[in-house]
Amino acid sequence: MGFSIPEVSIRRLSIYLRCLRQALSRGEEWIQSTELARTCGISSSLVRKDLSYFGEFGIRGRGYRVEKLIKAIEEIIGIDEPIKVIIVGAGNLGRALIRHLQEIPYFRVVGAFDKNASKVGSTVSGVRVYPVAEMEKFSRETSPQIAVLAIPPEGLQETVDMVSRAGIRGVLSFALQGIKVPPGVVMNYVEIASEIEFLSYKIKKGSVA
Amino acid sequence: MGFSIPEVSIRRLSIYLRCLRQALSRGEEWIQSTELARTCGISSSLVRKDLSYFGEFGIRGRGYRVEKLIKAIEEIIGIDEPIKVIIVGAGNLGRALIRHLQEIPYFRVVGAFDKNASKVGSTVSGVRVYPVAEMEKFSRETSPQIAVLAIPPEGLQETVDMVSRAGIRGVLSFALQGIKVPPGVVMNYVEIASEIEFLSYKIKKGSVA
DNA sequence: TTGTTTAAGTTATAACTTTCACAAAAACCA
DNA sequence: TGGTTTTTGTGAAAGTTATAACTTAAACAA
Incomplete structure (x- = not known):
């Protein structure tokens, strides 16, 4: 069994x-x-x-x-109840992700976070951007299950640690970086560059054969 | 062998x-x-x-x-020479992808395409948005290797067929849809919702155990 | 030199994933 | 009601991928 x-x-x-x-x-x-x-x-x-x-x-x-x-x-998947998601990084990708995920009925983007003060306070598709320092407090109040990280690879370790401290156990990152994943956290990567590289290899190989 | x-x-x-x-x-x-x-x-x-x-x-x-x-x-991968990429769909995700990929030195986003006339003619990070009807002509002149599709699933089959006709053999789609992939085309999917669903299952399972 | 150490490259084994093939169960028909 | 058809669910076989163990080659020191 x-x-x-x-x-x-x-x-x-x-x-x-x-x-x-x-x-x-x-x-x-x-x-x-x-x-x-x-x-x-x-x-x-x-x-x-x-x-x-x-x-x-x-x-x-x-x-x-x-x-x-x-x-x-x-x-089975756990989407019979809506999943609460936060977006970390409110740059181009982060904002696009907010809009993208807000359209999916079983996701609720409950908040976004950015370390850049100029982005804090703005709203994207009805989602407010908070300073990263407020993540723990926010998480205590709202209990999001998943964090989507649209940040550069440099800050990844620090952010994952912060997200983990805030009690969030599922992390999807758009930056691929060898980091230490805190215990109890499940991490998943989507690297667009890697996907294009994979295609590049396949079409290159196909044209030779 | x-x-x-x-x-x-x-x-x-x-x-x-x-x-x-x-x-x-x-x-x-x-x-x-x-x-x-x-x-x-x-x-x-x-x-x-x-x-x-x-x-x-x-x-x-x-x-x-x-x-x-x-x-x-x-x-081996085929990125010793820069790869020419087009983006189809200049919505939120498409525009974010243009900016994202333009920052990677071995990719060149050579053009974007949209069927919406209001988006055509605009420029994102120095990348011009063309009408989809011009894709074949554009492709003959510029020969992009890869198309990244930031479009809703409804138009996927039609767009893949068009991209194929334009001679592009590598396609990365952000919409997952059971479609007929034209011969000679390599297709790859990145579905953000699926990745979050996978995380949802994992954290749900982890908390039970 | 020659022996020793190190780490790549390779072979063999183990673990995992997919396919195959069939038994079991439900539905349908005469 | 009993026989036939259909399609699921499953155990075994086949195929694939990862790990472990080993062999070979290079570097270095004595």
């Missing part, structure tokens, strides 16, 4: 969720693993295996009830 | 590159696999294995010459 669910399986839940929502919006009540697999670009056995890590959601001979499966996955 | 290099290994090259650049900026001339592994949070045997897919870059008993290894990885 003491086995762990592969991280890739967890990540694929998000993909399934998107495909399922689309199916729901098309008015489909039932979906089969083969159909879900096709729309997600994944094999049907993998879809079934991934879901089996979390329980039994389908009916044999019938498929999955779209609405029920969406609810189930949302609960 | 017809084995393929794991995608994860290619992706890790970008991580190594960042750590190596840091080491270089600290004035370090040589680096060992153990040290590179430590700063990247990867095991040393994996570092050596990853590099071995591409050649022999080190000296036994000594380590890797930092500068030489950086050059080697840059060439």
Whole structure:
């Protein structure tokens, strides 16, 4: 029983969720693993295996009830209740992220933080920018679950430590930097440059072959 | 010899590159696999294995010459020459991406595109916004290698097809959508919502255990 | 030289992930 | 009601990736 669910399986839940929502919006009540697999670009056995890590959601001979499966996955992921997010760094990327995330119904961007006094006090999509020094106080009052860091790599360690002290346990960073992640904190990176570099390699390799 | 290099290994090259650049900026001339592994949070045997897919870059008993290894990885990835990038979608995210990528020396954001006439003609960080209809003409003249799509999922298929027709073979999308990727095109997704969802699962699970 | 140390490169093993193939269960039909 | 069809859920096999262990080469000191 003491086995762990592969991280890739967890990540694929998000993909399934998107495909399922689309199916729901098309008015489909039932979906089969083969159909879900096709729309997600994944094999049907993998879809079934991934879901089996979390329980039994389908009916044999019938498929999955779209609405029920969406609810189930949302609960597994933990987005059945809106997730409170803060943005650290109110530069170009930070402000774009605020607007972007505010449009997603199950996220609430509850605040933004910047060390630059000129940005503090401004509002982006109804989200107020606070000085970083107020993060701990803010966190005690509002209890955000996740911090999205849109800051340069230089200040990353300091910021992660601060976020951790404020009791936030999930951190998404747009700067990739080898730092010491405080215990109890889960850190995740999205480095746009790396993604483009990966593409660069692939297209370069493709043109040679 | 017809084995393929794991995608994860290619992706890790970008991580190594960042750590190596840091080491270089600290004035370090040589680096060992153990040290590179430590700063990247990867095991040393994996570092050596990853590099071995591409050649022999080190000296036994000594380590890797930092500068030489950086050059080697840059060439493997294909960023020894600046990469020309276009941004499609000049909304909040698109404009932030222009500014973000313009700061990276080995990327050149050569143009942006938007279907909204009100955005066409404007300039962001010295990058001009063109109407999407001009993409093919622009591409013939400028030959960008990669398109970054900061557009909503609804228009994704259409845009990918257009980008493909313009001869661009690498596409990075910020919207995740099950679409048909044209032959010869390499597509890569960065879905911020999915990354936060993954964190949500992890912190939820951590707090239960 | 020659022996010793160090660390890359490589092979072998272990761990993990995906696919395959089939049993079990629900639905449907005659 | 019983047989047939369908599709899930799952255990085993295959394939892939990571780690550990080992071999080789370079550097250095005596």
